Amino acid sequence: MPSARRDEEKKYDILKRDNVQYIRLLFVDLAGLRRCRVFPVHRWLGVSEDGIGLTMATAAMPAWGDYVAQGAGFGPVGEMRLAPAASSLVKVLRWQPLHAIAISGFYLREPSIRAPLKDFPWVCCPRAALTKVLELAESKFGFKFRVGYESEFTLLRAAEPESQVPFKAVDNSVYSHSLAFNNMAPVLDDMVAAIGCLEVEQLHAESAPGQFEIVTGHKDALEATDALLYNREAICGIAAKHDLTASFLPKLSSTAAGNGAHLHLSIMKEGANIFEGFSKGSSASPAAEEAFMAGILHHLPGLQAFTTPSPVSYERIKPGCWSGAYQVWGMNNREAPLRVCTDAHGEPNNMEYKALDATANPYLALAVLIIAGLEGINQHRQLPEPTSVDPDTLEEGERKQRGIKLLSTNLRQALDSFTADQELYKAVTGILGGSLVQAFLAVRMSELSWYNALQGTPAQMLDQAAAQLYDRY
Template sequence: MPSNHRSDQKQCDVLESSKVKFVRLLFVDFAGIRRCRVCPIHRWGGVTEDGIGLTMATVAMPAWGDFCAQGAGFGPVGEIRLTPAPNGFLKALPWHPGHAIAASGFYLREPSVRAPLRDFPWLCCPRAALAKVLDLAQSKFGFTFRVGYESEFMLLHRLEPGSQPPFRPVDNSVYSQSSAFDAMAPVLDDMVAAVDPLNVEQLHAESGPGQFEIVTGHKEAMEATDALLYTREAICAVAAKHKLTASFLPKLSTTTAGSGAHLHISIMKDGRNLFEGFSQGSGPTPAPEEAFLAGILHHMPALQTFTTPSPLSYERLQPGCWSGAYQVWGVNNREAPLRLCSDAHGEPNNAEYKTLDATANPYLALAVLIIAGLEGINQQRRLPEPTSVDPGNLEESERKQRGIKLLCTTLRQSLDAFTADAELRNAVTGILGAPLVQAFLAVRASELSWYSGFTGTPAEIVDQAAAQLYDRY
């Protein structure tokens, strides 16, 4: 085991104290599917040293099929190495004693190179992509980011094969209904214990039947995103222990609320949160925090390719559903996809991005979101006046006068928006690399083609797609 990685000894202590027999190397592909390879504990030293070999095509499989998406640039030739990330989590699994799970990444080095494998992240590794963007923000602007996520999910009974739909929500409750919490309290208790009681800030019943939300606390950006994947693993596994299915799919039915993964972000510089005391300036140049948000708002249609990347994502983004359907920002306006949030004293302290769901690869989604914000600073963009009303309640003429537009309503529109947004497209390609962008877009195109093959009414199409994907997210 390499001695130049300080975290290795701590990881070994976790494995020994928990009597671990198997370690799951967790990763997430471009379709947002969580996957893992498992190594017996006697192989742990070799895996941290040299990884586990995988085909490059692993990252480019669409959610609906077990094959590499056409046009991704990968085939049967080419191997990467999956190994635990040196600064990622390693946790013993409370729901499966004897097993542990490790945040992992993809690495690639030339055969003749003798340096540690983990010094050579693969160009198309999503986790490495986020690390690259975070390093850029630190070196160029002195920024670090603290991030928190909201995890909305449905708890479902799995029905007999052939049932349509193949699931039934555990209840028919409404937002924050106390009886819904009572009924599911044993399940939620176990979920919180498995996620991390000290990192759970709140939980409640959400608006849809069988829908709940667990909110986790702010952490450094990479740590928070690692923790998000672990949170989803824990929620799904605990649900299964209770003979239920937890689904993070953004839309299970046109008649029920969708599930999002709202992201809260703070910009930190020199130990200060730049959003504290936020105000729109009138000077010759905008403050960096305003320009950062303005960049996100300006590029939001193209951003949707990475943050709401499934055809079903757009069934959730409807006016009047508090999901953020219009390209606006606001202060404590829950119909705005970009919301400046306040603390208990009414002072701004973070920004919420609502146009995100669990079909996104969270590393890539956050990476591209930050790139959009940094481009806003580079271009010295300014925010328009905040929207302080529900934009869906305005007359179309008034929305036009205010410059308020609908965000993309289909995946096709968001793909076209990314193609047309040369500023963001060039920045993302320049920072993350053309091969990653090519493979990611190929996965999205494959899913769009798959969804286009369904026939029937819009509601019937959603039901057919959800029936195939509900237990993959």
């Protein structure tokens, strides 16, 4: 019996032992929405081998409605297969113990082919895109990546009928305030238990009313991103059990801090974390970790199309908001979108990327981020001098002299920056395929058109968008 079949039979035996009745095939589309299809557990072996039919158009729907984005290349004709990814986790839901989640991928196999379905990932599968980039980085550079995510979210109650938006925050507290934590401790306790205590490193109240953050530890890049999807499901599921809504939308109000999804990344080579030796090298030969960061910094305006890809994302990225509004890097500078983090002894150990939120497809965002970093190595890019102050406090003339520029201030700019950045555009389309990039850009253009059609002041437009999207992310 093939080993893959034995593995699926072992999973099935565990699911039956745990009295699981239903399996949710969880995936994330190009709009960053988590979606699922559900089947009874007795179908596990068949579905794991042959998947469930799903229209290709599912991958190309914008967040604002169930429509296929114009120009995505999809319509009512065309079917892929949705199946549990071979290496993904399958977890019983603490908040609904008769259900389990299997992280899933998109597959496309010709009918005449009898080889295993999972040998044929569909070209528009974001999880397969990340897998491809990780394999490329390892084969060409010997790199493996370890990733940790910060999950910021806001806990909401239903608002009064006369409110402009259908929600209100559970408190009016401030950063790390103990009262906010005390009041929500039963909810947060359940969330940590549902996520898995060994994965959680810390949690605290954040700056906005009702806002909290849960930080999980570093894992291999694909495993960490799979876990991120499950953790978001757990946070939302537990919140609902407490008659609350957990929202990861990057901005819910113009007067409160936004929700980010900061990413911490380490590069492993031959078992060693090369960021532990980080120091800005000579101009002649930048070290690999420096050139990798320099590639990300150089391509950051175009990267934003994938990592902050919603019109609402740009309501969060503002100067003075600790979200990284300028194209700079720094050592432990939280106003830099790209910073080198240090351990308890002040030694560098990872890179943080702050220009990321939960409207991104995390697989695709990380794939493009790594591509940008690898291009930095290919081009021997060098980091400029680190910025050791809030760049917004510098005089405009000094910023110009130091080459410090604002990042994109809206989605239109980010999309244009990506298509204009020919080095990044060619690398991304060359590695991931033009069909995936075409569909992604179409989805985001659809969202931009929807947002720009809203009426009123910027704050009123944000309120309208938040009212429609707050419980979709």
